[in-house]
Amino acid sequence: MGVINSPLVEGGVFSEEVNKKEVTVNGVNSNKKSVRITIILHTLFAIISLLLYIVSYTVLCDLKITFLYFRRAV
Known part of the structure; x- marks a missing residue:
């Protein structure tokens, strides 16, 4: 529950109770879902970067x- 205070109403401040509803997608809060997706994407990026580093280091070595x-053989 929240309160909206509006100085635009004649005669002073107008207060109204508002029901805050969270946006849900398939029963999951959309903010939590987007955070979860972001964490998964960052984790995948880190894993792929690490694998590329290991492969490139191995090839260079x-x-x-x-x-x-x-060089010694010549």
């Missing part, structure tokens, strides 16, 4: 080892 091996 492998190339470095290969380069050093062939």
Whole structure:
């Protein structure tokens, strides 16, 4: 429940009780749902970034080892 105070009404302040209703989507609060989706997306982005870092580091190390091996062989 909330109160709206409006100075626009003649004769002073007008107060009216208002029922605040939360917007729900399939029984779940839409704000909670959007926060949950945001957390999931950030987590997926972090996991993908970590995997790309590991793969690129492994490839670079492998190339470095290969380069050093062939350099010694010459």
